Amino acid sequence: MYLTEDDYKKLITEDDRDVVEQSDDTTRTDAEKAAIEYIKGYLRSRYDVDTLFEKTGEERNPALLLFVMDEVLYTLHSSLPGNMMPEIRQIRKENLDKWLKDIQKGHTQPDFPTIDSDDATDLGSPVKYGGNTKLGSSW
Numbered sequence: 001m002y003l004t005e006d007d008y009k010k011l012i013t014e015d016d017r018d019v020v021e022q023s024d025d026t027t028r029t030d031a032e033k034a035a036i037e038y039i040k041g042y043l044r045s046r047y048d049v050d051t052l053f054e055k056t057g058e059e060r061n062p063a064l065l066l067f068v069m070d071e072v073l074y075t076l077h078s079s080l081p082g083n084m085m086p087e088i089r090q091i092r093k094e095n096l097d098k099w100l101k102d103i104q105k106g107h108t109q110p111d112f113p114t115i116d117s118d119d120a121t122d123l124g125s126p127v128k129y130g131g132n133t134k135l136g137s138s139w
Contacts, residue, residue: 001032002053002060003068011069020076028076035071039064042100047112061110067096 008017021028040049052064070092077085102108 001029002036003032003065003072007065007069010066012073020073020080022079027079028072031072031075032068034075035068038071039068039100042104043112045104046114048115051113061112063099063110064112067099070096 008014012020017028036053040053043049043052052061055061070089074085074089074093074096077089099108103110
């Protein structure tokens with residue numbers, strides 16, 4: 001997977017993580033898969049998401065790493081009963097959504113590998129290139 005056990009220590013203690021995982025590692029791995037797919041949905045029109053999420057260790061983008069963890073932890077906290085969602089999780093989820101929308105609009109341009117193929121379409125680009133053939137009035 002993209003995330004390691006040590007990555008989570010930056011945002012949550014082991015004891016708290018065990019509670020939100022409900023002592024089941026498959027819960028976390030399912031949340032990780034869902035979080036990565038959620039983020040890929042915003043990025044895949046412009047960036048090579050397969051290459052981006054294949055990176056390991058220090059090669060990974062630090063901002064993306066934190067945002068993936070934020071989405072995972074938000075998902076795990078959402079499955080708990082009652083009002084057990086910490087306010088910081090809600091705030092960080094809103095920051096993630098804003099960041100992803102800014103990337104889509106082109107307001108934020110992270111250092112991610114872009115799609116290089118000719119058939120790639122950049123659906124988030126506000127600028128359209130090209131034009132029609134120039135027409136003249138002489139025959």
